[in-house]
Amino acid sequence: MNSKFLILTRFSKALFGCVLITIFVSATRNTLDNRLPPGDPDNGGLTFPDGFESVVVADSTGLARHIVVNDNGDIYIKLRYFGKGQEGGTVALRDTNGDGKADIITNFGKYQDHSSLANGIMIRNGYLYFSSSLVVYRSKLIPGQLLPEEKVEVILKDDHEHETHWHITKPMAFDNKGNMYVPFGAPSDACQDMVNSPGGKPGSVGLDPCPDLEKHGGIWKFSADKAGQTQKDGTLFATGLRSIVGMRWNPDDESLYAVVHGRDNLHRLFPDLFSSWQSAMLPAEEFVKVTQGSNIGWPYYYFDQMKGKKMLNPEYGGDGKKEGQGSKYQNPLIGFPGHWAPNDLLFYKGNQFPERYKHGAFIAFHGSTNRAPYPQAGYFVAFVPFKNGKPAGDWEVFADGFAGIDPIINTNDAKFRPMGLAEGPDGSLYVTDSRKGKLWRIMFKGNRGDFGTKQLATMETHKQLGHIRTPDEVADNLDTKTKVAGQRVYNTYCTPCHQRNGMGDGSRFPPLGGSEWVTGSKKRLIEVVANGLEGEIQVAGKPYNDLMPKHNFLKDEEMAQVLTFIRQNFGNDEDAVSVSDIRRVLRK
The missing domain is CATH 1.10.760.10 (Cytochrome c-like domain)
Incomplete structure (x- = not known):
């Protein structure tokens, strides 16, 4: 056979193969895009990297906390508490016509514990697990039916006395071996004498050793299926964790991860040691990998994201400069600026978003309340690229615009506050709002193949906005003109x-x-x-x-x-x- 003809034939076959692949990829993308509902013209007020858009699934579900989406697309949201007109502490949503808007929204879940600060909600082995401040419940899901069985099973009950207990939320995470992980938060900022000085007072000394660590300030491991458990039925998994609202098991490396709220009130309690600017910026909100025996350092140490070190807490002799024995404690994967309130964490497993998002971590920053006299900060969803169980680059601003205002002087100036994260069966990302109960579904409609730096550039500029950037110590101090x-x-x-x-x-x-x-x-x-x-x-x-x-x-x-x-x-x-x-x- 003529060699030129042979080369031409092989080239034609290769070219034909490339064309087929291109057609297949394009058809696959178009098929996926056709299954996704149209985004709202204004994306529900949010901004994302180029190629993303969003649809508002519901405008007002109640004070929404965490969220989970079932394999059939049904949505379940845990509410903060039984508000006026609500018939239950959980809300179920269903989109029956595929337009992206929930047309069935119904409350359920009447149970004895109506306490506030409700958070966790997960689906496992056909059961819907959900929690209040003090109890983890579960109800069996019925195939094809939106609401679960009315029968509610108590899996775990927090049976402590809580007269002076601050951090009692009960998010939960599950591994693939039948274990459930639940935090028991610290009763205070820094293990002070809560009988004689609740909440601490200027100059008060921390207790050493801290008796709270015996039953608080850590994560305990329980059976995921055994009913009627209390803390004594579990085993301590990790300690030194002040307050956890967001926590996930990552199947990629079979490990538990959490985002930890740092302590407050450095300037209020120790005005001679910490300025109001330091108190606004410190300590870090920590993104940590949690393994058996981890000790993150509370109440003795906090993480200073600007120094990149664990620092001795002032209740134990620290002054913002002393490291003490901080190097003995586990550092976070990332230390975010203080008081941003990381309230949920999600590892993305879907295929809808560009490849760079797969296996990475989304973090919902609910937003600060206590940065005065500086503007409040947070109020956005971040993304952390991940590879081999570690961040593979700097954190990014993924979704912004929730607050609707910048700078944010008062917390309730913010129109919305991002709270819970969930991934849908098609790879869409859902985000709840705790102010009015708004729910967004974020989708990717662009070209996954050429997604990169160009598409991310716009969101990089958001790091310079007032609710994200580091405030100027003088120019941004809102008290400079206060005379009363x-x-x-x-x-x-x-x-x-x-x-x-x-x-x-x-x-x-x-x-x-x-x-x-x-x-x-x-x-x-x-x-x-x-x-x-x-x-x-x-x-x-x-x-x-x-x-x-x-x-x-x-x-x-x-x-x-x-x-x-x-x-x-x-x-x-x-x-x-x-x-x-x-x-x-x-x-x-």
Whole structure:
């Protein structure tokens, strides 16, 4: 055979093969795109790398926390608590016509424990697992039916006393060997004497050894299928973990990962050691790989993402410079800036997104509440490329625009707050919002083959926005022009919870504006500030259940000034609180 003809024949076959491959890839992409619903014209207010778009599945599901999507596309969202008009603590959604919008939305799950701070929800072996603050439940899913069986099984109950316990959320993760992992959060910021000084006071000393570590500040391992367990039925898996809201088992390396909330109040408790800027930036929110026996360092050490080291906590003699024996404790994979509130973590396993996202980690940053006197930060979804169980590059801004405003001065200025993450059966990414219960479905409609630096460039600029970048210590300080004495006290001690505008954060911390607790009895108000408050209360008809620490370290003049300030601001118009009022109530 003629050699030229042979070469031409082989070239033609190769060319024909390439054409077939191109046609197949294009057809596959078009088939996938045809299965996906159209995105909203404005992408639900969000921005992503080029090629992504989103559709708002539902506008108002309730105060949404974590989310899971079943193999058939049914969606289940755990709500924070039973709000007004809600018939259950979990909501189920179904899209019956494929337009991406949920046309069936129904609440379910009436059970005894109605406590707030509900978080975890997962599907395992045909069961829907979901949790409140104190209990992990499960109900059996019925094939073809949206709602699970009405029968609810208690898998784990937190049977501790919780009068002074702060971090009691119960997210859960499951390995492939029948084990369930659940955190028992730290009762405080830094293991102080919660009887004599709840929440700590300036200069207070930490307990060493810390007795809280016996039953708190760690992750315990349980059976995933045994009913009626309490903590004593589990085994301690890892310790030194202050507060975990987001946690996942990664099947790629058969390991547990978590995003950990760092401690608060460095400046409030130790004003001579830490500036308000340091307190806004530190300590880091830690992305950690958790193995049997891991010790992340709480309460003795925190991670400083700017120094890249574990630093000694001030309750144990630290001053922001002392490392002590911090090198003995496990460092995070990544230390994110302080108070961003990483509330969920998801390893992407699907094929819809470009290849670079596969096996990587998405992190939902719920957003800070206590960065005053600097603007709040976070409020976006980040992505961390992963390879061989480690980050394979810098973290990126993946989805932004939730807050709808920049800078964010008060937490409730943010229109939405990203909370929970889930992957759908087709590889779409779902994101919940805890403010109004909005739910987005993020899809990729671009060309996966040429996705890269060009498409990512726009989102890289978001790192310079006010809610993500490092604030300037002077120019971004919102207190530089504050002259009212009571306001200065308020900004130092009250804004971390109640915010600069006095309206709270919309979920954990109640508003002061229009609050009967502020405008009512002076005696009750003084006693609350001096002695603290615990247990559920009602403010303007809405339930709140968090710990109000004692502020009995305030001087009489300071307490009178700050109480006068809150009674005469935020829409309140009441008479002043005097020093003599303080002394009469507290019998000084």
